Every structure is written in structure tokens, then in C-alpha cells.
Amino acid sequence: MGDIATDLLRVVEYFDDLAESDANADTVLRAAAALAECPAGARWPSGTVIRYDAAGRLLAAAPPPAAAFGSDPQVWLERAGTVRAFDEVLVARLRHCLRVTARRGAAGPTGLADPALLEVVLSEEQRRADRVRALRLLGVDPARPICLLAVSGPGTAAAVRIIAERVALVRSTVLGTTTAVLVQDCGSCRELSDVLDTAVVQAFPAARRPAEGPWVGMGEQLPALAAATSWEQARRALRFASSTWHGRRVVAFERLGALALLGELPLERLLGAPDVVRLNDFASTEAGALAVDTLEAFCVFGSLRRTAEELHLHHSTVAARIGQVEAVMGWQMSEALDRFMATLSLMMRRIALSSAELSADTERAG
Structure with a gap:
């Protein structure tokens, strides 16, 4: 005893x-x-x-x-x-x-706060052993793939909650004005991006004029030790996200394909492209903005009838607005090459607008 x-x-x-x-x-x-x-x-x-x-x-x-x-x-x-x-x-x-x-301190249960651990995971400069240990301390299995998301905008906290409600394992940290979110066991990134996009749009309805986010870019699902690559992809995909009528709030990098190359162009190059300059000049008036929005909807929905249904307009109104843009830009939507040029130019304009929204968010945060 x-x-x-x-x-x-x-x-x-x-x-x-x-x-x-x-x-x-x-x-x-x-x-x-x-x-x-x-x-x-x-x-x-x-x-x-x-x-x-x-x-x-x-x-x-x-x-x-x-x-x-x-x-x-x-x-x-x-x-x-x-x-x-x-x-x-x-x-x-x-x-x-x-x-x-x-x-004893705010560092958290491991002596190193979860945000600091996630920064270790995302840094290629850290030793492999340190990244593995950080993953384990975060409760992430280093043997299973992960996916990184980049979230920005005033609605970031709500967007992270939306993600957490749909994925079993979520870890996040704020890096500058962008929140990095690591998820595991998320299934298909493509399918998850559709689910999240629907949920974010429901929580933050779209508008014709730029709104205040949130915007989400999603990297590919990669081995856990390739988290830095998925994070870089997520930040590139973020530039394609938009809160206006015909953009997506949540964009998966794997869906971009060759378009991902556009995301590497600096904002000045995009804004200086001749077709983008002409589109922006035309859209500077109320009537021009409506016409450009209608053409963008046509490029998204693929037909006059579907576009008219989605915009709640008569098909003759849709045709007239598209005709206005054709006259300014010298395009004919009946021609395959012109349709491609219109879609590409509108995509470049969309990236430029999204980049401007992200820059405005950065300035507000500063």
C-alpha cells in the first residue's frame, strides 16, 4: 500500500x-x-x-x-x-x-498555434520532417491527399464556415488578406467547388455590379507534402472568381485548363489588352454595361433562348444588346472565331475585374 x-x-x-x-x-x-x-x-x-x-x-x-x-x-x-x-x-x-x-500563452495546445503550423505546411522552405510533424499536429494524415483553398473578401469568415460544414477536416489561417484553408477527405474537388459555389451564392446573392465577395479559389487535390503547390494553384484560381452576375464565386484550378495561363498575367497587362480596353470603355455607360453583361450571359448560356430565360428578357432584347457589342467590337457571334474571341476577351475582363476587387479588399484591410 x-x-x-x-x-x-x-x-x-x-x-x-x-x-x-x-x-x-x-x-x-x-x-x-x-x-x-x-x-x-x-x-x-x-x-x-x-x-x-x-x-x-x-x-x-x-x-x-x-x-x-x-x-x-x-x-x-x-x-x-x-x-x-x-x-x-x-x-x-x-x-x-x-x-x-x-x-501560459496564446500559442495553443501544441506550443505552436494552428495557424503557425499551417504556415509550416505551406512553406517549401521548411524541412520535410518539420512539415510532416506540423501535419500530424494539425490532425492531418500525411499519407492522404489534401486540397488548399484561398478565400478572400469581407465574407471570408462565413465562407470558411460554409466549407467547414461540408468537409470533415478543415484547418485555416490568415495570410495577409487571404485566408488559407486546408481540407482533407473532401472527395472530388470539382464536385466540391460546385457545392460550395451554390452555397456561397445563396449566402451572398450575386449582383450585376461588383459586390464584396467572398471569393474562393481551389487548388488541386495533391499529396499532403505538395500543399505549397495546391496553395499556389488556389491563389491563381482565386483571380477567376467573381461576385458579379455571370462569374463563379468558387473556382477550381483543375477546371481552368489552359485558361490558367491567363491567371499569370499581371493586372496591367489584362487591362491594357485592346479588346478589354474597348469593352471597358463601352461598359462605362449604363446601356453599354447592360449590353456587355448580356453578351457575357450569352457566352455562358450558349443560346439566345436560354440567355433570355435566365435574364428574364425577351429574346429580341437579348439579340439587340448583343448586336450593340458586335457593332463596337467588330464581332459576329454567328462566326466561331468571333465567339471564341468574345469569350476570351470577356474572360480577361472578368479576371481584371476580380483582381481589382481583390486589390480593393486588400486596401480595405490595410
Whole structure:
């Protein structure tokens, strides 16, 4: 009995010493696993999971066992065989120590805030081992593919909530005026982009004049260690997003194909393209803006009848407005090459408008 009491006292003192030190959550869990001589783990409400084995090795994230103790964080021992007499006290003191550690600063349960961890994941300059560890601390499985999204605009927080409601694992951080969102187990990026676009448009109805976002670009689903590439794709796709009538709020990079090359052009080059200049000059009046919007709708919907239905106009009105743009631009929509030129020029104008919206958002944030 005396030996058990001595062991319990040592456990309490052990964790009291850790709580009074500068130890972070990693150090505390590693020490707990060594003391217990079996793996120890913890999970926070954010989804972050840390597990260490008795030798001090970081283990892959895994769901808490049914016998996990407490909440914020949940803690557990992964002991095979007979439970030891002091295990109950050990997990209680472990949880207490982790809570004390978290209160020492705003860095969060791992000693490094989730946003900082995500920045490590997105940086190609970080060592592979550091990126793997950051992924695990975020609760992301490094062996399964991930997808990055770039979200901007005043409605960013709502857009991130919309994403989180539809994807099981979501981690996010703000980088400048753009929010980086990492998702895993999201299925098809193409299908998810359609679902998110519908949800964002419902929450933030489109308008003919530029509105205030939010806008979302989605990178391809790639191996977890290629997160930086998916993030770069997401930022390029973001330039194609728009909150006006005929643009998409959520654009997946994989849908762009060769059009992705347009996203590499600087705003000045796009605005200086002769066809874009003429379109913008014509659209500077109310009547011209209506005509250009109608032509853009025609390029999206593909026929006079469908365009008239979508815009709630008579087909003769649609034809007349398109005719106005044809006269200014020298195009004939009955000609395949002119239809292509119109679609390309309108796409370049759309990217320029979206880039301007993003720049305006940056200025507001500044």
C-alpha cells in the first residue's frame, strides 16, 4: 500500500514540476508516455491530436479511444494489458498539466498555434520532417491527399464556415488578406467547388455590379507534402472568381485548363489588352454595361433562348444588346472565331475585374 502511495505522490510531483516549467504540450505528452511506459495521447476541440510512444517518438494522429479522459483536451494512455494502479491519477494530472500549459500563452495546445503550423505546411522552405510533424499536429494524415483553398473578401469568415460544414477536416489561417484553408477527405474537388459555389451564392446573392465577395479559389487535390503547390494553384484560381452576375464565386484550378495561363498575367497587362480596353470603355455607360453583361450571359448560356430565360428578357432584347457589342467590337457571334474571341476577351475582363476587387479588399484591410 505504501509503495502505491509513493508512486502516486511521484506522479503528482512529476506533473507539478512540468506545469511549473516552460514545457509545451509536446514535452508534457512525451514525458507522460515515458513515465507510463506506453503511448500517451491528447486531442483538442480544434481537432489537433498529439501522440507519443514510450521511446519519445511522435506517432500519427488517431481518434481517441473510448476510455479517453476529460475534454479540452481529451487525454489517454494506450496501455496493452493490465491497467496500473496510478494510471487514473496519471491521466488526470496529464490533462491538468496540458491545460496549465495552454493558459501560459496564446500559442495553443501544441506550443505552436494552428495557424503557425499551417504556415509550416505551406512553406517549401521548411524541412520535410518539420512539415510532416506540423501535419500530424494539425490532425492531418500525411499519407492522404489534401486540397488548399484561398478565400478572400469581407465574407471570408462565413465562407470558411460554409466549407467547414461540408468537409470533415478543415484547418485555416490568415495570410495577409487571404485566408488559407486546408481540407482533407473532401472527395472530388470539382464536385466540391460546385457545392460550395451554390452555397456561397445563396449566402451572398450575386449582383450585376461588383459586390464584396467572398471569393474562393481551389487548388488541386495533391499529396499532403505538395500543399505549397495546391496553395499556389488556389491563389491563381482565386483571380477567376467573381461576385458579379455571370462569374463563379468558387473556382477550381483543375477546371481552368489552359485558361490558367491567363491567371499569370499581371493586372496591367489584362487591362491594357485592346479588346478589354474597348469593352471597358463601352461598359462605362449604363446601356453599354447592360449590353456587355448580356453578351457575357450569352457566352455562358450558349443560346439566345436560354440567355433570355435566365435574364428574364425577351429574346429580341437579348439579340439587340448583343448586336450593340458586335457593332463596337467588330464581332459576329454567328462566326466561331468571333465567339471564341468574345469569350476570351470577356474572360480577361472578368479576371481584371476580380483582381481589382481583390486589390480593393486588400486596401480595405490595410
